[in-house]
Amino acid sequence: MAEALSDEVQAGPSRESAMEGDSVGWGIVGYGWVARDYMAPGIRAAGHRLVAVADPGEASRSAAEAEGARAHADIAGLIAEPEVEAVYVATPNHLHRAAVEALAASGKAILCEKPMAASLRDAEAMAASVTRAGIFYGTAFDQRHHPAHRAMRDCIREGRLGTVTAVRIVYACWLDRGWASFQGQDNWRIDPQQAGGGALIDLAPHGLDLCDFLLDESIEDIASLTQARAQDYAVDDGALLIGRTGSGVLANLHVAYNCPDVLPRRRLEVVGTTGMLTAVDTMGQTPGGRLTFTDGTSGGSENIAFDVEASPFLEQVRAFGSALRRPEERAAYSAERDLHTMRLLARAYGEALAPAA
Ligand SMILES: NC(=O)c1ccc[n+]([C@@H]2O[C@H](COP(=O)([O-])OP(=O)(O)OC[C@H]3O[C@@H](n4cnc5c(N)ncnc54)[C@H](O)[C@@H]3O)[C@@H](O)[C@H]2O)c1
Known part of the structure; x- marks a missing residue:
């Protein structure tokens, strides 16, 4: 990523500042191509903060850490981050459902990549989980x-x-x-x-x-x-x-x-x-x-x-x-x-x- 990190991200914002103003604390599940090349730059350009990512891939986690984000191998670590208010899900399609269900249960807002899922059955389960949890959900139709x-x-x-x-x-x-x-x-x-x-x-x-x-x-x-x-x-x-x-x-x-x-x-x-x-x-x-x-x-x-x-x-x-x-x-x-x-x-x-x- 070419863009310089903001001072705030490098310093690591406090919990209080994370929840204030229009700067949203983001998490990303699946820090691959679209997350790295398009979403993370979008988060920075909007003046928001990429707080943490979850990705089992070591290279993806290293890339996130190089951007100043904390990196977890598992989604549970990201969910435990109080500064993460909204989570962008950008895993391969068949993994959207598990991520969205876990995030919905945690109460975090979710922006999930398209297609919603790899199967209609998974998409139906996802819609039911976000409705049940009453959380803010959007599919990322950029x-x-x-x-x-x-x-x-x-x-x-x-x-x-x-x-x-x-x-x-x-x-x-x-x-x-x-x-x-x-x-x-x-x-x-x-x-x-x-x-x-x-x-x-x-x-x-x-x-x-x-x-x-x-x-x-x-x-x-x-x-x-x-x-x-x-x-x-x-x-x-x-x-x-x-x-x-x-x-x-x-x-x-x-x-x-x-x-x-x-x-x-x-x-x-x-x-x-x-x-x-x-x-x-x-x-x-x-x-x-x-x-x-x-x-x-x-x-x-x-x-x-x-x-x-x-x-x-x-x-x-x-x-x-x-x-x-x-x-x-x-x-x-x-x-x-x-x-x-x-x-x-x-x-x-x-x-x-x-x-x-
Ligand atoms: N809106 C768009 O223009 C656009 C463009 C590209 C991709 N996408 C969508 O974004 C999603 C990701 O696509 P991509 O091209 O970035 O894929 P990618 O293969 O480049 O990246 C996927 C990432 O998910 C990680 N991953 C695998 N299993 C995981 C798990 N259990 N938990 C967390 N992370 C896991 C991988 O390690 C990898 O870093 C897909 O749903 C795709 O359809 C949308």
């Missing part, structure tokens, strides 16, 4: 927080597209058998038991949730075709999904692990009767990209401005921290809505999501 996607939602709400008719998404990348974010890290994404599926379960949740975010309504009907075409592993390396919202907006998503990263592969379009929004290279973990509005009468296009510096992870940390302090903002999060997204994924796989071991 794409809701990309400034370009927020600007798109504003345009749609202002009526610039007229009657919205369709959402079209391409979200693809290259993930071969040998892919690893860090040397020696397992490629759990190609193991059906650990991941719950392939490109579909990994990448489609973002698009399905974005439809909900942009349109203020869920996809209700869904169908899909998957392929295992270019890679040599057991899970799907590509999928096409078609969906329809309750009011009749159509959505299509092409997700893939078999698309070279240098090809155009991240595109989000929302089409309406009076115009169209096109976002290019906004889907993903990084800030920036381009957003244009095309007028449905003249055909002319204009760029729509948004904050190109703020990453979706930074904005996600800010939003979750703000809702932690202000319970009235928690309506933006819903385990029930996220469970609906899991049900769509299960239906897209033909009810065949692998049960967790």
